[in-house]
Amino acid sequence: MEVVGVRSRELDPSASPLDYYGYELRRAREAAGLTLAQLGSIVFCTGSLIGQIETAMKVPQREFSERVDAALGTDGLFSRLVGLVLRSQLPSWFQPYAEMEAKAAYISSFQAQLVDGLLQTEPYARVVLGTRDEAGLDARVAARMERQRVLEREQPPAVWVVLSEAVLHQEVGGREVMRGQLAHLLDLQKYTWLDIQVLPFKARAHTGLTGSFCLLRFEKDADIVYTEDFVQGHMTANPEALKEGSVRYDHLQAAAHPVDDSAALIARVMEERYGNDPEPDGHGMA
Template sequence: MVLARDLDPSASPLDYYGYELRRLREAAGLKQAQLGDIIYCTGSLIGQVECTKRVPTRDFSERVDAALGTDGHFSRLVGLVLRSVLPTWFQAYAEMEAQATFISTYQAQVVYGLLQTEAYARAVLATGMPDRLDELVAARMERHRILHREKSPMVWVVLDEGVLNRPIGGREVMRSQLAHLLSFHENRWVQIQVLPCSAGQHAGLIGSFNALRFDSDPEIVYTEDLISGHMTANPDVVREASLRYAHLQAAALSVEDSAALITRVMEERYGEQPEPDGRDMAQVVVQR
């Protein structure tokens, strides 16, 4: 078993976090169980974080800062920790995403990561690396913070209609996810359009892609294959992606009509569905 005192704080952000937690906890004269009592968790959890057996969450970090009076030290550090949890090939993209001033994306299979609810993200990520599921979900939720900062990026999303009808996680998860999409309707920085199935052949048949724009750096196009992601600033690729995205936006429903379609799918496909005899499905489940 790795002991906190054996950690090399320069090995990784997680090692540094565990090292600092032990150092500052002991400087405050607290045992693991005592700190756990203060922040409403077990001493065992404190020990697991100190030994890098568990990845800390933002909530955990904020409570530790409050308990130890560390002036946001762990709240700042946890962002680096969670980013380091992401697959190695995705980390560079996540860093660029956090710096972008304009993000445009076409998604053919799932809701764009920045707009996913925790339950939806968990269902999506469970298809790939379930052994690290909690860590990956926490890391994905951490990415959402860029939407709530003072200078958030403009995010323009085109979703294939199939994304709305694909019941990832089940009816309740999908209903909450679509409601979450609708919550951005009055947000001037997030615009969501749906590409209807009736569009037929379209410029996005090649698959999903993202484009990131910056204040001073070249625009980047990002795509994924089966096992990794790829970023490029090649002008020809950027130009082709911009052209295809313009065609996708033109073929998609307006923002208003997209919201109406999302609402209709949410109510008709994922709303409460009574049993044939008129009883509510939830009541039937409870009685079984």
């Protein structure tokens, strides 16, 4: 028996990646002779959820897509499609940057207030993305986590991130979230091609005072510099902007702690500021 109310909407598969995913999921499920409930039981979810995804009312997650591929024998189709679906959930003005980021050979980032999105934990990202609007938050968090798959590809980009020391002290989501986030930064040291430096407060006036920015370099495409304001992002390949961004970044790297000293500072802040002392309600943080 199908779930009532989820089959009435016919999708135009060309309308969006989400519609295309839903259209193909319904087609593959029906070709396998499975009801919504039957497929749901195989992939460990409700038939209602399957129906919502088939009608583009719900955004699929990567784990769900991998289970569906295994259940329906679709040779990785939905695991490939979900990347497009999740990228489509990013703000429209950010999507061009995300596409370039996914192709970059070198990523250099300076962050003045927050941990770079490529390095955020899911709890940290959930707080950042849900600050003003929780509508569609699950999809937006999943999209941010999907961006991080660039770090796991067979030939990942060389990544260099400079964080202002203020990032370590800006308590996003509470001490437990921050402790997990700083522990994650330390764990990222396992990647030999990813380096994190902390720009200390004692650096005083520095070339990043005007705000965060990123530099993307490519093997074949033109390099770009990316900045954001509170409305949208700005991406340019203008040679003068690239030169200015590169010079500023070189100065930030020179003023920041070396990588090993930065890791030691992150560990110290994690223990001293976000350690195992009880929260105000008396519950421990461990």
